[in-house]
Amino acid sequence: MKKNTVLSVRGLSVGFKRDASVVDVVKSIDLTLNEGEVLGIVGESGCGKSVASMAMMGLLPKTSAVRGEIFYKDKNLLNEKEASLRKIRGNEMAMIFQEPMTSLNPLLKIGEQLMEAYRIHKRCSKKEARNQAVEMLRLVGMPRPEALLSDYPHQLSGGMRQRVMIAMAMICRPGVLIADEPTTALDVTIQSQILALMKDLNKKMNTSILLITHDLGVVAQVCDRVAIMYAGQIAEEGDVNAIFSSPKHPYTRGLLQSVPDIRTKKEKLFSIDGQVPKPGSIKKGCPFANRCEFVQPVCLEEDPVLIEHGQQKVRCWLYKEEVALLESAIARD
Structure with a gap:
């Protein structure tokens, strides 16, 4: 039985002013959150995941440039007035922030x-x-x-x-709960209890949860689906089991390789070479190209689109045959 979609994000971009220009930190992302589902958004610090969640709640400053569509049920929140948003925030959509003391x-x-x-x-x-x-x-x-x-x-x-x-x-029994790094400041034991609590409330109250984290262990514990973000874009998305068992994007593979495994002994943990690019520094090509071991000439010239590959969606030129088929289908239409 197909579940109803309660939150739908289409082409969401968020930019901030830098000198005379606007620099995007979130670049045209699409996400859907279904009724009773737990969707994880994973990425390194600075990838745009928290900014995207703040945009969904309408909590960004007026100076930010937010484009796209954010549908809660049948309402595009970007078109709603502040008075209408206040009725939705806390009542139908709620958010848990990183540090409870602040x-x-x-x-x-x-x-x-x-x-x-x-x-x-x-x-x-x-x-x-x-x-x-x-x-x-x-x-x-x-x-x-x-x-x-x-x-x-x-x-x-x-x-x-x-x-x-x-x-x-x-x-207020909201339909959607956005949790931004809800266990970051907690020790491992308390973290496990909080995650179990959120999953329990998700089952008891049928609340849909958007869980933002950088911890893949957290995702494995509570999420149904996961979206991997890199440099403001969705690099890969799919069912948690499919992503963990068969990651497609080189960035996703690197993240999974960097997770410690108590079953094996390693002198040094795996790490992805290089650093996350600063917003606005990549003018063309794939933003992961300078860190990717599978980089090709096309990666430096063109940014790949997000395509379906088996049970996942992936943004990578390693699957350029599927990209060619997609472009051919679009041309025919």
């Missing part, structure tokens, strides 16, 4: 922050909001939830603050 207000009690989010969107009594806050804290596995309402953020551990952030994001 996301929670240190001057307000936990209960006040949870209840405020619920009352703004649901227009209910203080008593009902309090009951929902207690119930949500209990659902995310917090001990003594009623007593916690009177605590301040600094009184909680990092893992507990992250659970509060998840409770705050989920209190």
Whole structure:
């Protein structure tokens, strides 16, 4: 049975002003998030994954240049006014940020922050909001939830603050949850608990999750599909099992090779040579060409398009025969 698409991103580009020009940090990406699905977006720091998520939530500054389409159900969010976006944010779409201590207000009690989010969107009594806050804290596995309402953020551990952030994001039962590196600042044990919690909430509440991370282990643990980003583009996309068992793009292969394996002993971990190019520095060709062991002359001249290859989509000239067939089909149409 095919699931409904709840979030559809088409041709999304995001640019920022540099001197007299606009430099794109996200370049014409397409993504779909289906009902009840967990989609991972993976890439190195600076690849544009967080900027793309902020654009989806309408949280980028007005000075940014955002183009394309971002459909939540039947609404193009880029065409919605700020008043309409405020009704959607936190209610139908919610976001968990990287560092809970900077996301929670240190001057307000936990209960006040949870209840405020619920009352703004649901227009209910203080008593009902309090009951929902207690119930949500209990659902995310917090001990003594009623007593916690009177605590301040600094009184909680990092893992507990992250659970509060998840409770705050989920209190209105949103259809889409965007989680931007939700376990970065946590130790391994707490990280595992938070990921298990998010997967559990995904199953119980049928919330679709867009999980942004640089950790392939996290993707393997909770995601259904994954999109690999490089230099603002989608390099490869597909089912998690297919990507992990048969990666197509050289960048994806390099990422998987760099993951430590306790079953084998290596003196040195694998690393991809070179560095991620700065936004705007690649004027032509594939942005991964200067780091790729399979580079060809065409890679330095033309940027490949994203094509279907088996169960995956891949952007690479190694599959130029498929590209030729695609261009031929487009020409015939």
